[in-house]
Amino acid sequence: MWNENTPIYRQLKERVIGMMLDGLLKPGDALPSVRQVAADYQLNPITVSKAYQELVDETLVEKRRGLGMYVTEGAVDKLLASERERFLSEEWPAMVERIRRLGLNLEQLLQGAQKPGAAV
Structure with a gap:
């Protein structure tokens, strides 16, 4: 736990x-x-x-x-703003680098997101 x-x-x-x-x-x-x-x-x-x-x-x-x-x-709005900022500044750059390394394109990413069980 x-x-x-x-x-x-x-x-x-x-x-x-x-x-x-x-x-x-x-x-x-x-x-x-x-x-x-x-x-x-x-x-x-x-x-x-x-x-x-x-x-x-x-x-x-x-x-x-x-x-x-x-x-x-306003707590939720404040949280969303800070979480979005953290995602864009910390998590997203790492994802973009991984996507680049794997040679994935936008079409492949969108297809992967539409598969059953994939979070969209």
Whole structure:
């Protein structure tokens, strides 16, 4: 369940971000309580708090005193913008280089994307 090479709080943070990007957590939705997440995943509550605090620091989540943590308005747009930028600056250049090395053309790539089971 957890990857040994990455701190658990970062992995938990990435799971919450994934839920936001997938539409499972929408602006205004409450995050599960620190205690609940700690119990569900058998984690130290401090680990969960650290993940949540990073989300707060990035203004993706806000603390509401006595109520809990909530997804902020605009969080998904902010995430999409940063993820797109990261993809274009880090991942895409590596893919383009691999495509070039393999001698693939646009037609071949599009045909591959249309095969059953291929993500489009």
